[in-house]
Amino acid sequence: MIASGRLPPPRQPVVRLRGITKTYRIGREIEVRALRGVDLDVMPGEFVAIMGPSGSGKSTLMNVLGCLDAPDAGTYELAGQTVASLSDGALAAIRNRHVGFVFQTFNLLPRLNAIENVELPLVYGGDGRDRRPRAAAALEQVGLGDRLHHRPSELSGGQQQRVAIARALLNDPSMILADEPTGNLDSRSSAEILAIFQRLNAQGKTVVMVTHEPDVAAHCRRIVRMRDGVVAHDDPVAAPRRAEEEIAAGIGAAE
Amino acid sequence: MKLYDAFRSALQSLVTNKLRSALTMLGVIIGVASVIAMVAVGNGASQQVQDRILALGSNLITVQAAQLSDQGLRGAGAQSQTLTLADMRTLQDQLGTSIAAIEAEQGAGRWQVTAGATNWNTSVTGVSEQYPAVRDWNVQLGEFFTQADLNVNASVAVIGATTALNLFGDADPVGQTIKLRQAFAGRGGSSARILNFKIVGVLEAKGSTFGFSRDDQILVPITTAQRVLTGRRDVVNTVVVKALDNTVMTRTTDDVFNTLLVAHKIEDPAAADFTVTNQNDTLAALDQITGLFTLLLGAIGGISLLVGGIGIMNIMLVTVNERTREIGIRKAVGARRGDILQQFLIESIALTGVGGVLGILLGWGISQAVQRIAQAQGLTLLLLVTTGTVLIAVGVSVGIGLLFGLYPAMRAARLHPIQALRYE
Numbered sequence: 220m221i222a223s224g225r226l227p228p229p230r231q232p233v234v235r236l237r238g239i240t241k242t243y244r245i246g247r248e249i250e251v252r253a254l255r256g257v258d259l260d261v262m263p264g265e266f267v268a269i270m271g272p273s274g275s276g277k278s279t280l281m282n283v284l285g286c287l288d289a290p291d292a293g294t295y296e297l298a299g300q301t302v303a304s305l306s307d308g309a310l311a312a313i314r315n316r317h318v319g320f321v322f323q324t325f326n327l328l329p330r331l332n333a334i335e336n337v338e339l340p341l342v343y344g345g346d347g348r349d350r351r352p353r354a355a356a357a358l359e360q361v362g363l364g365d366r367l368h369h370r371p372s373e374l375s376g377g378q379q380q381r382v383a384i385a386r387a388l389l390n391d392p393s394m395i396l397a398d399e400p401t402g403n404l405d406s407r408s409s410a411e412i413l414a415i416f417q418r419l420n421a422q423g424k425t426v427v428m429v430t431h432e433p434d435v436a437a438h439c440r441r442i443v444r445m446r447d448g449v450v451a452h453d454d455p456v457a458a459p460r461r462a463e464e465e466i467a468a469g470i471g472a473a474e
Numbered sequence: 475m476k477l478y479d480a481f482r483s484a485l486q487s488l489v490t491n492k493l494r495s496a497l498t499m500l501g502v503i504i505g506v507a508s509v510i511a512m513v514a515v516g517n518g519a520s521q522q523v524q525d526r527i528l529a530l531g532s533n534l535i536t537v538q539a540a541q542l543s544d545q546g547l548r549g550a551g552a553q554s555q556t557l558t559l560a561d562m563r564t565l566q567d568q569l570g571t572s573i574a575a576i577e578a579e580q581g582a583g584r585w586q587v588t589a590g591a592t593n594w595n596t597s598v599t600g601v602s603e604q605y606p607a608v609r610d611w612n613v614q615l616g617e618f619f620t621q622a623d624l625n626v627n628a629s630v631a632v633i634g635a636t637t638a639l640n641l642f643g644d645a646d647p648v649g650q651t652i653k654l655r656q657a658f659a660g661r662g663g664s665s666a667r668i669l670n671f672k673i674v675g676v677l678e679a680k681g682s683t684f685g686f687s688r689d690d691q692i693l694v695p696i697t698t699a700q701r702v703l704t705g706r707r708d709v710v711n712t713v714v715v716k717a718l719d720n721t722v723m724t725r726t727t728d729d730v731f732n733t734l735l736v737a738h739k740i741e742d743p744a745a746a747d748f749t750v751t752n753q754n755d756t757l758a759a760l761d762q763i764t765g766l767f768t769l770l771l772g773a774i775g776g777i778s779l780l781v782g783g784i785g786i787m788n789i790m791l792v793t794v795n796e797r798t799r800e801i802g803i804r805k806a807v808g809a810r811r812g813d814i815l816q817q818f819l820i821e822s823i824a825l826t827g828v829g830g831v832l833g834i835l836l837g838w839g840i841s842q843a844v845q846r847i848a849q850a851q852g853l854t855l856l857l858l859v860t861t862g863t864v865l866i867a868v869g870v871s872v873g874i875g876l877l878f879g880l881y882p883a884m885r886a887a888r889l890h891p892i893q894a895l896r897y898e
């Protein structure tokens with residue numbers, strides 16, 4: 220369960236799940252037991268892929284990890300804080316401070332330009348001072364320093380996803396949670412996004428990425444495989460693929 | 475979320491959907507405009523009534539003879555003889571400088587008046603010398619008669635501007651003689667009485683009150699009216715006291731009442747054979763009536779405002795539905811329920827607030843236009859847009875935004891982040 224020896228010395232985990240269960244009810248009759256007792260630790264600085272077929276519970280796990288949904292049972296500690304039983308408002312604050320979301324469909328606000336989208340987390344919490352320059356700096360970091368005032372509709376998919384990553388970085392969260400971040404992108408853009416994640420991870424950021432593409436998961440340093448609502452396999456990746464090298468070699472990541 | 479961000483976001487969203495915002499606002503604009511215009515009509519009417527009451531003189535306290543009850547039978551107040559000229563003099567002596575002026579009046583009915591070849595029919599009233607001071611009504615030409623005239627029952631008269639115009643045209647009436655003529659059935663067929671009066675003054679023009687021209691009248695010394703015109707020698711219909719100013723009205727009213735009680739040797743105030751009416755009370759009573767009238771008009775306008783409000787609610791529900799995904803995104807990056815609630819509330823308040831301001835301008839424009847049209851037609855119609863009305867209109871339109879924006883905003887705030895994010 221603990222990741223490879225290339226990690227920094229073991230500290231307190233960022234994520235600590237114990238016996239997490241979640242059951243959905245569809246209509247009156249059908250119950251879907253999406254999570255049936257998940258145990259998972261993620262240490263600071265890890266780059267984890269969560270894989271699994273449809274219905275394996277990985278999306279539900281992602282929602283629980285992101286504090287978008289509360290589990291039925293089990294304990295969840297995020298950055299040392301028990302979050303399973305927190306109120307709605309407290310969960311919002313946790314999302315704001317500790318989780319940076321990157322979605323498959325980018326989920327930018329269409330009416331706002333890039334820099335306004337990026338500074339959104341600071342609108343709802345954290346230190347609001349200098350938020351314009353900080354948002355600009357985050358966009359620089361993902362290579363969009365020249366697109367600060369473009370609307371999402373004026374950006375390519377890869378550029379939109381980079382805006383989303385800049386947004387996720389802004390409040391310096393404990394963990395970046397990416398849900399199929401390359402699912403809507405061509406292979407070249409996918410490789411660029413993965414390169415950004417790898418660079419951030421090298422700087423010490425914790426990244427958890429849900430994906431069903433093995434080629435994408437191969438860029439991570441640890442792969443957690445879900446099946447029928449539990450963790451089926453949890454293995455370190457011996458030699459993660461380097462997205463930057465693949466771009467240099469002209470190969471798309473997912474091909 | 476800071477208010478600045480919320481307002482910027484709200485305005486941005488209103489500008490993005492220009493046509494929709496404008497149409498939604500139109501409901502509020504029409505509602506507020508109709509409230510403003512309707513209330514302006516009511517306020518104007520109220521002001522006109524008040525002006526006309528005050529045109530009869532300000533700070534007035536009126537004493538009238540009470541209806542006397544004789545074993546259950548009540549006589550008409552004007553016929554009872556409980557109020558006399560002596561009462562007026564008593565009040566004048568005892569209250570002294572604590573009142574501004576005092577006068578007594580006795581109506582002498584309508585008379586046929588002739589001056590040379592022209593004749594005219596008008597009412598004649600006997601009044602005492604302080605009439606101009608009490609009624610705030612100056613003589614334009616000549617002089618008002620004096621107490622000396624009263625003492626000798628002088629046959630002098632002061633006439634109104636309309637009367638002067640009808641009897642003398644443009645000529646100066648002062649010094650002229652008029653004949654008052656009254657026909658009565660005597661022995662051996664009808665005969666007539668003719669009395670000569672010398673005109674000593676002409677009152678300045680004042681216009682009409684409640685449809686009665688006040689400029690068509692003849693004033694004579696009250697003693698002359700009592701002894702020569704009516705024969706009701708010691709009867710006074712009303713004594714009118716002018717208080718020093720509005721703040722001492724109540725005290726002066728009490729003083730008048732108590733002085734007269736003593737003069738009439740009555741111990742039980744409930745048994746007083748006269749009534750004292752404070753002009754403020756009359757104004758207050760009329761104010762209540764016109765206030766009710768204004769409220770009614772306002773309520774009619776309010777109905778259209780209500781319809782506008784429902785339009786707001788409708789469009790806000792559509793907006794929330796359309797922006798479900800945005801709500802999900804905002805919640806994912808840390809927006810609390812309160813933040814979302816605030817955002818949509820401010821949006822609907824911005825919608826109604828801007829609509830309210832435009833509505834006030836439109837309502838003000840309508841009332842100005844109506845007033846111009848009325849004036850062009852020769853009507854005096856007063857429409858009054860007061861600061862109070864404007865403040866209430868702004869308050870109500872913001873309130874409508876709050877009220878009708880609340881439900882859609884609550885729906886937005888309660889959305890589950892996952893479902894909102896998945897919404898297509």
